[in-house]
Amino acid sequence: MPSATTLLPDRPVADEAFLADRADFVRTEAIRLIELAKVGHYSSVFSAAEIFSALYYGVMRTDASRPDWPDRDRFLMGKGHAAVGLFPVLADLGYFPAEVLNGYTRLGSPLGDHPDMTKVPGIDFSSGSIGHALSNGLGMALGGRMSAREFSVFVMLGDGEMQEGQVWEAALAGAHHRLGKLVAIVDRNGFQLDGSVDDVIGIEPLADKWRAFGWDVHEVDGHDAGAVRDLLRQLAERPADAAPSCVIAHTLKGKGVAYMEEEPGWHLGYLVPADAAAAIAEIRAGARA
Amino acid sequence: MSAASATTATPATLAEGSWQYRGLNAQNPGLDHLSDGLLDLVEAGVPVVAGTADLQYSNGLVKFAQRHPDRFVQFGISEQNMVSAAAGLATTGASPFVATFASFLALLCCEQIRMDVAYTKLPVRLIGHHTGIALGFYGTSHHATEDISVMRAIAGLTVVSPADGPQLRAAIRASAEWPEPIYFRTSRGRDPQVYGDDVVFEFGKGIEHSTGTDLTIIACGTQVHPALRAAEVLRQEGYSVGVIDMATIKPLDVELVRAAADRSSVVLTVEEHNVLGGLGAAVAEVMAESPSRARLVRHGIHDEYSLIAPPTHLYAHYRLDAPGIAAVVREIFA
Numbered sequence: 001m002p003s004a005t006t007l008l009p010d011r012p013v014a015d016e017a018f019l020a021d022r023a024d025f026v027r028t029e030a031i032r033l034i035e036l037a038k039v040g041h042y043s044s045v046f047s048a049a050e051i052f053s054a055l056y057y058g059v060m061r062t063d064a065s066r067p068d069w070p071d072r073d074r075f076l077m078g079k080g081h082a083a084v085g086l087f088p089v090l091a092d093l094g095y096f097p098a099e100v101l102n103g104y105t106r107l108g109s110p111l112g113d114h115p116d117m118t119k120v121p122g123i124d125f126s127s128g129s130i131g132h133a134l135s136n137g138l139g140m141a142l143g144g145r146m147s148a149r150e151f152s153v154f155v156m157l158g159d160g161e162m163q164e165g166q167v168w169e170a171a172l173a174g175a176h177h178r179l180g181k182l183v184a185i186v187d188r189n190g191f192q193l194d195g196s197v198d199d200v201i202g203i204e205p206l207a208d209k210w211r212a213f214g215w216d217v218h219e220v221d222g223h224d225a226g227a228v229r230d231l232l233r234q235l236a237e238r239p240a241d242a243a244p245s246c247v248i249a250h251t252l253k254g255k256g257v258a259y260m261e262e263e264p265g266w267h268l269g270y271l272v273p274a275d276a277a278a279a280i281a282e283i284r285a286g287a288r289a
Numbered sequence: 290m291s292a293a294s295a296t297t298a299t300p301a302t303l304a305e306g307s308w309q310y311r312g313l314n315a316q317n318p319g320l321d322h323l324s325d326g327l328l329d330l331v332e333a334g335v336p337v338v339a340g341t342a343d344l345q346y347s348n349g350l351v352k353f354a355q356r357h358p359d360r361f362v363q364f365g366i367s368e369q370n371m372v373s374a375a376a377g378l379a380t381t382g383a384s385p386f387v388a389t390f391a392s393f394l395a396l397l398c399c400e401q402i403r404m405d406v407a408y409t410k411l412p413v414r415l416i417g418h419h420t421g422i423a424l425g426f427y428g429t430s431h432h433a434t435e436d437i438s439v440m441r442a443i444a445g446l447t448v449v450s451p452a453d454g455p456q457l458r459a460a461i462r463a464s465a466e467w468p469e470p471i472y473f474r475t476s477r478g479r480d481p482q483v484y485g486d487d488v489v490f491e492f493g494k495g496i497e498h499s500t501g502t503d504l505t506i507i508a509c510g511t512q513v514h515p516a517l518r519a520a521e522v523l524r525q526e527g528y529s530v531g532v533i534d535m536a537t538i539k540p541l542d543v544e545l546v547r548a549a550a551d552r553s554s555v556v557l558t559v560e561e562h563n564v565l566g567g568l569g570a571a572v573a574e575v576m577a578e579s580p581s582r583a584r585l586v587r588h589g590i591h592d593e594y595s596l597i598a599p600p601t602h603l604y605a606h607y608r609l610d611a612p613g614i615a616a617v618v619r620e621i622f623a
Contacts, residue, residue, distance in 0.1 A: 070382065118410055125380065129404045135370045136405060139377020139385075142362060146338065147381060166401075169367035173374070177362070 008071060008150065011233060014058040019225035022057050022089070023049040024287045027256050028280045029088035029101070035276050037084075037105040040113070043254035043266040045085035047189035048156065050225040051249055055154055056089050058229035059236060064094035067121040073151050073236065076137050078167075079158035079187060080114040080127030087111050087120070095122035131164030133157065134184055138170050141179040145240045152181045152236040160192030162203040168213070175214030180242030183235050184215070187222065189253035191264035210246040222249030256283045313346045319478030320349030322454030323416060326461030327353050327386060331360070335465050338378055340387040342368045348388045348418045349478060372398040375413045376405035384412060386461075390424070391417030391474060395436035399443075406470045407446045414464055415472045420450075421511065421561030422590070422607070423477045425600035433474075434590045438566025440472040441539050447492065448539040450474040450568075452483045452513035456536060459490035467492050474510060474538075476561075477600070481514045483534070495542035501531035504618060505549035508559040509535045509568050515604075516559050518611035523618055530618075541571050550581035555621055560589040561609055588617050 014022075026049040034040030056062070060073035077083065084104070091098045096110075103109040110119035114128035125136045137155040144151050161167060174182050186206065194200050203209070210217045216238075220231050228249065235245045253267070254260030257279045271279055313320065327350075330337050340362040345351040354361035364371035368389050375385040388394075394417040395402075406413045417436055424431035440448045447469045451457040457475050464471055495507070498517060508516035513534045520530040531553065533545060550556055556576065558569035569587030576585050588608070595603060604610045608617055 074380075116408075118408075125377065126404070126409050129400060132369075132373045132401060132405055135373030135401075136377040136380075138370070139374035139379075140381055141377075142374065143338070143378040143381025143383045146359065146383065147336075149381075166367075166369045166373070169370035170374070173364060173367065173370055176365075 009061060011059060011061055011236070012057055014229070016226035019050065019053045019058055019229060020287065022053040022092075023225055024256065024283050025092070026052050026085045026088060027283050030085045031271065031276050031280055033084050033087070033101060033104040034270065035273060036102070037113070039268065039270050040084055041081045041268055042257070042271075043189075043191075043260045043264070044079060044082045044158070046255045046257065046260065047222065047251035047253045048079070048082050048085060048187050049255070050223050050228055051156060051185060051187065052085055052089055054225050054228040054232060056093060058225075059232045060154070061151070062093070062122075064122065067095060071149055071151055074124040074137065074140050074153045076125045076133045076153070076155045077115060077127050078130055078133035078161045079156060083113065083115040086115065090120070090122040093122070096120070130158065130161045131166040134167050134170035134174070137182055138174050138179060141174070141182040141244075142177065144181060145179070150181070150240070152183060154183045154185060154232065156185045156187060158192070159186055159188045159190065159197050159203060159206075160200070162186070162206065163201045171210065171213040171215065174244040178241045179244045180238040180240050182244040183232065184244070184246045186246065186248045187251055188248050189251045191253045191267060193267055195264065207248055214243055215246040216243045217246045217248065219248045219250065222251035223255055256286060258282065310346055317478050319454045319480065321352055322458040322478070323349050323388065323418075323461070323475070324352035326458035328356060329458065329462050330384070330465055331357060333465065335384050336382060338362060338383045338385045340364050340371055340375060340385065342366055342371050342389045342393070344389055347390075348416065350388055368393045368398050369401050372401040372413075372415070373405045376409060376411050379411040379413050384414070386414040386416060388416035388418060390431060391420040391433035391436045392431055395433060395439050395472065399439055402440070402446070402472070403443050407443045410445060411470060412468060413470045414461075415470070416475060417472060418475045419477055420474045421476070422595045422603045423511070423561070423600055425603055426597045428597060429594045432595055434561070434563045434595070435566070436472075436474060437538055437560070437562050437568060438570070441566065441571065445469060446539070447471045447537070448474065449492070449537050450510040451536055452510060452534050453480050454478060455482060455484045455486050455488050456490060459488045460536070463490040463492060476511045480511050483514050483517065490536070493537050493540045493542060495545040496534040496536060497545065498532040498534060499530070500552060501529040502553055503529040503622070504555045504557060505531040505533060505553040506557045506559055506614070507533045507535050507546070507549065507568065507572055509538060511561050512559040512609060515609065515611040515614055519614035519618065522611065522615050528618065528622070535568060538568055538571055541575065543575050546572050546575045547579050547581065550576050550579060550583040553583055555584045555586060557586045557588060557618065557621065559609070559614055562589050563592055564589040565592055586617070586621055588614065
């Protein structure tokens with residue numbers, strides 16, 4: 001198929017140390033912003049921090065000066081409640097001034113608990129209702145192939161999200177239409193609001209399910225930013241008519257703050273300033289260790 | 290993205306009149322208007338992508354699919370996935386039109402329409418076909434008597450109910466200049482024609498066929514044709530009757546409603562839909578906030594599930610045909 005894309009820039013280059021630093025930046029900024037809102041999804045962000053970091057600093061072709069650039073790679077979040085971890089990355093890359101973060105969730109702010117594409121430059125699709133995002137990404141991958149553009153579409157899904165029927169409708173269609181530029185990333189942190197995913201409605205054997213649906217399945221340590229980067233860069237180069245890819249990223253819900261790692265209730269919560277400062281210090285100390 | 294095969298033949302051993310599903314288009318030329326409207330758009334350079342959920346013969350998209358297989362997506366029986374994917378397609382510059390039975394589109398996919406299509410302000414075109422009680426004895430699962438109500442409540446969504454195939458085709462052509470997401474409410478393709486092929490469509494404008502001082506009938510969709518026929522009969526009986534085709538239900542042509550209420554003693558809304566939340570409710574909202582003292586009567590399905598019967602029998606039973614509408618009017622003035 002002839003390409004509508006004449007010259008694509010190189011993918012961003014970042015070493016493991018920088019990606020790890022940006023992942024902790026995601027965590028500490030999320031803590032700071034949640035302090036403004038007085039409620040937020042700490043541990044859902046912490047499990048996904050290295051995935052955000054790897055994608056935006058080491059994989060995706062993006063251009064903050066052109067958020068609507070037609071050839072850009074796309075990122076969608078089925079688990080939109082982790083957007084408080086993505087907003088600092090977008091500000092850091094220059095999609096909007098960092099001061100905008102300081103109004104997080106306050107009256108009239110573009111930044112709420114879930115991402116809104118009509119309000120925030122760099123958000124490729126709005127979310128908040130779990131289960132839609134893979135279908136949205138499917139449409140983007142179809143549109144990209146129809147218009148002979150070479151962008152990839154990365155869709156981060158929660159592991160609890162696997163319980164939504166629409167995910168499997170999209171999984172069937174993605175494989176049927178052979179959307180090689182579509183990459184699902186399951187943040188397999190093991191927990192959802194009401195408890196462990198295994199206890200609520202179990203989803204295993206997850207890799208077998210995706211394989212049975214016709215996807216090319218990979219598993220990775222979701223906190224090894226270098227490994228996530230390398231795998232996603234490789235998958236981004238798959239042909240547009242290959243089978244779509246599913247990455248099961250094994251993560252720890254609340255990664256970086258010890259008491260959150262042990263208690264799934266931190267899916268949603270609030271830390272008073274003193275505890276927030278201590279959590280930020282713990283994350284920074286962990287990075288130096 | 291495979292095109293449908295062009296099978297429409299039945300074995301020569303079968304008697305005339307036997308038919309099978311893939312012959313629906315040949316039997317039912319009214320179904321062509323959807324595809325024809327999309328073909329018009331492609332010709333005009335609009336990057337149309339059409340999709341359906343295993344109903345390409347029912348909605349006639351098979352014609353478009355055969356002409357432009359590269360612009361057609363078969364989603365299978367996964368309506369919610371189709372609507373969300375259409376929204377994703379729209380972000381890439383495509384002009385997506387997705388079609389399925391109105392009962393599934395407006396109700397099963399309501400949340401996908403709200404979240405992925407309307408909240409995002411994406412120019413997705415939703416075609417809900419076989420509206421109202423048009424599917425007759427297929428029953429309530431296949432009837433859509435709540436879709437106007439539900440779609441009208443979604444902020445930023447335009448709701449259009451064409452009276453016939455030519456008006457649908459004209460509305461599809463006109464959609465190229467309409468930036469909002471649109472829900473098209475269409476019937477079976479067997480509806481009697483109200484308009485000629487040269488009809489033009491203007492979003493947000495009702496069509497005033499006639500004016501009257503006793504009564505203005507405001508109808509939409511399949512009810513425009515019987516409303517016009519009923520008005521003819523009623524005029525012969527001495528009534529002064531006007532008829533408005535309110536083809537766009539949202540945004541409603543408020544000025545036209547107010548003018549009708551100022552002019553006529555009675556405003557009668559007629560719709561193949563529950564009287565709660567539909568066209569009648571939209572007109573009621575305007576009249577309640579206007580100084581006019583005209584009386585409003587809403588005619589349609591009165592908050593119930595339809596009986597089982599062939600469609601024409603149902604239209605007669607619910608007085609949604611010309612004799613029925615005329616009878617309703619006589620009762621109002623009795």
